[in-house]
Amino acid sequence: xxxxxxxxxxxxxxxxxxxxxxxxxxxxxxxxxxxxxxxxxxxxxxxxxxxxxxxxxxxxxxxxxxxxxxxxxxxxxxxxxxxxxxxxxxxxxxxxxxxxxxxxxxxxxxxxxxxxxxxxxxxxxxxxxxxxxxxxxxxxxxxxxxxxxxxxxxxxxxxxxxxxxxxxxxxxxxxxxxxxxxxxxxxxxxxxxxxxxxxxxxxxxxxxxxxxxxxxxxxxxxxxxxxxxxxxxxxxxxxxxxxxxxxxxxxxxxxxxxxxxxxxxxxxxxxxxxxxxxxxxxxxxxxxxxxxxxxxxxxxxxxxxxxxxxxxxxxxxxxxxxxxxxxxxxxxxxxxxxxxxxxxxxxxxxxxxxxxxxxxxxxxxxxxxxxxxxxxxxxx
Numbered sequence: 001x002x003x004x005x006x007x008x009x010x011x012x013x014x015x016x017x018x019x020x021x022x023x024x025x026x027x028x029x030x031x032x033x034x035x036x037x038x039x040x041x042x043x044x045x046x047x048x049x050x051x052x053x054x055x056x057x058x059x060x061x062x063x064x065x066x067x068x069x070x071x072x073x074x075x076x077x078x079x080x081x082x083x084x085x086x087x088x089x090x091x092x093x094x095x096x097x098x099x100x101x102x103x104x105x106x107x108x109x110x111x112x113x114x115x116x117x118x119x120x121x122x123x124x125x126x127x128x129x130x131x132x133x134x135x136x137x138x139x140x141x142x143x144x145x146x147x148x149x150x151x152x153x154x155x156x157x158x159x160x161x162x163x164x165x166x167x168x169x170x171x172x173x174x175x176x177x178x179x180x181x182x183x184x185x186x187x188x189x190x191x192x193x194x195x196x197x198x199x200x201x202x203x204x205x206x207x208x209x210x211x212x213x214x215x216x217x218x219x220x221x222x223x224x225x226x227x228x229x230x231x232x233x234x235x236x237x238x239x240x241x242x243x244x245x246x247x248x249x250x251x252x253x254x255x256x257x258x259x260x261x262x263x264x265x266x267x268x269x270x271x272x273x274x275x276x277x278x279x280x281x282x283x284x285x286x287x288x289x290x291x292x293x294x295x296x297x298x299x300x301x302x303x304x305x306x307x308x309x310x311x312x313x314x315x316x317x318x319x320x321x322x323x324x325x326x327x328x329x330x331x332x333x334x335x336x337x338x339x340x341x342x343x344x345x346x347x348x349x350x351x352x353x354x355x356x357x358x359x360x361x362x363x364x365x366x367x368x369x370x371x372x373x374x375x376x377x378x379x380x
Contacts, residue, residue, distance in 0.1 A: 001074055001075070001076045001114060001310075001312075001340075002021070002023045002074065002075055002076075002312075002340065002341045003021055003043060003046070003072050003073070003074055003312060003341060004020065004021060004072075004073045004074065004075050004082060005018070005019065005020050005021070005072060005073040006018070006019045006021070006039070006042060006043065006046075006070075006071070006072050007019075007069070007070075007071040007072070008042055008068075008069070008070055008071075009067075009068060009069040009071075010061060010062040010065035010067060010068045010069070011038070011042055011060060011061075011062065011068040011069070011070055012035065012038040012041070012042075012060055012062060012068075013034075013035045013038060013062065013370065013371040014035060014038065014062065014371045015062065015371060017371070017372065017373050019039075019366060019373050019375075020375075021341070021343075021364060022362040022363070022364040023340075023341055023362060024341065024342070024361040024362035024363060024364075025334070025342045025343075025344065025356065025359070025361065025362070025363045025364070026341070026342065026343045026344070026363075026364045026365075026366070027344055027345075027346065027349075027352050027356075027363065027364065027365045027366065028040075028343070028344070028345045028346075028366050028368050028373070029345075029346055029347070029348070029349045029352060029365060029366065029367055029368060029376070030345075030347065030367060030368030030369055031347060031369075032347060034368045034369055034370050034371070035368055035370065035371050035373075036316075036345035036346075036368045037316055037317070037345060039343070039345075039368070039373065040052070040118065040314045040316055040343060040345065041053060041060075042070045042072075043072070043116065043312060043314060043343060044116060044118060044314065045070045045087045046070060046072040046074075046085045046087060046114060047114045047115060047116035047311075047312060048110075048111065048116065048140070048144075049087060049095075049097050049107050049110050049111070052118050052120070052314075053122070057089050057095050058089070058091060060089075061089065061091060066090060066091045067088065067089060067090040067091065068088065068089055069086065069087070069088045070086070070087045070088070071084065071085070071086040071087075072084070072085050072086075074114060083099065083100055084098075084099070084100050084101070085097070085098070085099055085110075085114065086098045086101075097110055099113075108143075108147075108150050108151065108154060111143050111144060111147075111150055112143070112144045112145070112147060112150075114312070115144050115296045115311035115312070116311050116312040116313075116314060117289055117292050117293045117296065117311050117312070117313055117314065118289075118314040118316065119286060119289045119313075119314070119315050119316065119318065119330075120314075120316040120317075121316065121317055121320075121321040123282075123285040123286070123288075123289065124278075124281050124282060124285055126265075126285055126288070127265055127272060127273050127276070127281045127284060127285060128273060128281075131260075131261070131262035131263075134262060134263040134265075135259075135261060135262070135263070137288075138199070138202070138203075138263055139153055141292055141295070141296075142198070142199070142202050144296060144299075145202075145295060145296065145299050146198075146202075149198055149202075152191060152194055152195055152198065153195065155191055156188065156191045156192060156195050156258070156259075157259075159184055159187055159188045159191065160188065160254060160257070160259055162184055163181065163184045163185070163188060163254055164252070164253055164254060166180055166181050166184065167181070167248055167249055167251075167252045167253060167254070168252045170249040170252065181245070185238060185241045185242070186238070188237075188241070188257070189236075189237040189238035189241060190237075192232065192237045192257050192258050193232060193237050195258045196230050196232040196233060196237075196258045196261070197233075199228055199230070199258070199261070200228060200230075200233065203226060203228050203263075205295070206226075206291055206295065207225065207226060209290075209291035209294045209295065210224075210226070210287050210288060210290075210291035211224060211225070211287075212291075213286070213287035213290040213291055213294075214283060214284060214287035216329060217283040217286060217287055217325075217326060217329055218280070218283050222267050222268055222280065223267070223268055223269075224265075224266065224267050224268075224272070224284060224287070225266050226263050226264065226265060226266070227263070227264040227266055228261065228262075228263055228264075229261060229262045229263070229264050230258060230261040231256050231257070231260065231261075232257075232258060232261075237256075237257065240256045240257075241254075241256065241257075244256050265284060267280060267284070272284055279323065282322060282323075282326060283326065286322075286326060286329075286330070290333070293310075293311060293313065293339070296310075296311045297310050297311065310339060310340030310341075311340070312340070312341050312342075312343065313339045313340070313341070313342045313343070314342075314343050314344075315330070315342065315343070315344035315345070316344075316345050317345055317346065317347075318330065318344065318346075319346050319348070319351055319352065319355060320346070320347065327355065331355060331356070331358075331359065334356075334359055335358060335359045335360075337361070349365065349367075349376070352365070
C-alpha cells in the first residue's frame with residue numbers, strides 16, 4: 001500500500017497544498033518551523049485518524065480558519081483503483097473520516113487499514129514520561145494488529161468511564177448507586193482480565209523482534225527487555241475491585257485494573273529511564289519502532305480490511321537528532337528494501353542526498369517553505 005497523493009486545506013500552517021508522491025523515498029526539505037513535520041502528521045492522520053503528537057484535533061485548524069481537511073489517495077499493486085481517505089473537522093463539530101466518500105460509523109473501523117510507523121525525536125518520551133504514554137503506545141500498536149483487541153479496549157474504557165462517573169456520585173446530592181456499581185464491576189472484571197492476558201501474550205510475541213533490533217543497534221553490548229507490570233495476573237479482578245471499593249469512592253476513581261498497568265523498560269535488569277544514556281535510550285525506542293514495523297508487516301489475517309505489504313515509514317529529523325551509527329543502521333534497512341514507502345524530513349538537501357547516495361529506487365524531494373511544498377527537480 002502506498003500513499004500517492006496528499007491534499008491539505010487549512011491544516012496547521014498550510015492554507016492549501018497538493019503533493020504527489022513516489023512509491024520509494026519522499027524527502028521534505030526545509031528550515032525548522034516551515035511545516036515539514038506537519039506533512040508527516042497529516043499522513044499520520046490519514047493512517048490512524050489522529051495527530052501523532054498528542055494535540056487536540058481543534059489545535060490543528062490553521063489560525064483564522066474554522067475547519068481543516070486532510071485527504072489522501074492510497075493504492076496497492078494488486079488493486080484495480082485507488083482508495084481515498086479524508087479526515088475533516090469543523091470547529092465545534094465532530095471529526096469526520098471517510099473512505100471513498102463514505103463516512104465510517106466508528107473510528108475503530110478505520111484503525112489497521114493503513115498502518116504507519118513514525119520515528120521521531122520525541123520518541124524518547126516513551127522512556128522518560130509516565131506509564132500512560134507507554135500504555136497508549138502499546139495499545140495503539142495492538143489495536144492496529146488485532147481488531148478484536150481494539151474492540152475489547154473500547155468496551156473496557158467505556159465501562160471504566162461509567163464506573164468513574166458512578167464513583168463521583170458518592171459525594172453528590174443524589175446519593176450513591178451501589179447496586180449499579182456492582183453491575184458495572186461484574187461486566188468490567190472479565191474484560192479487564194482478558195485485556196491483561198492479551199497484553200501478556202502480545203509482549204511475548206513482540207520481545208524477540210525488539211531485542212534483535214536493539215542488539216544490532218547496540219552491537220550486543222547490553223541486554224534489554226520489557227516487563228509488563230500489572231496487578232491482575234494471578235488475581236481475581238472482581239475481588240480486587242471489591243477490596244478497593246471504599247478507597248475508590250474516597251478518591252472518586254478506579255485505582256486498580258489494566259488502565260493502571262505499565263510497561264517497564266529494562267537494560268541489564270535496571271530501568272533504562274534511570275540508568276541508560278541518551279544514546280541507549282534512543283537505541284531502545286528505535287528498536288521499539290523497528291519491531292513495530294516488523295509486526296505490522298507480518299500481521300495475520302485477523303485484521304479488518306486488506307492486508308498491506310508494508311506500513312508507511314515516517315522519519316522525522318533523523319539526520320539532525322540521531323548519531324551516525326543509528327542513521328547508518330536505518331539507512332542499511334532502507335537500502336536492503338526492508339521498508340516500503342518512506343517519508344523523511346531534513347533541513348539540508350546536500351546532507352540528505354549524501355545519506356541516500358547508495359540507495360537504489362525512486363527518490364522524490366520537496367522543498368518546504370512556510371506552508372508551501374514544491375517538488376525539487378533533479379539537480380536543483
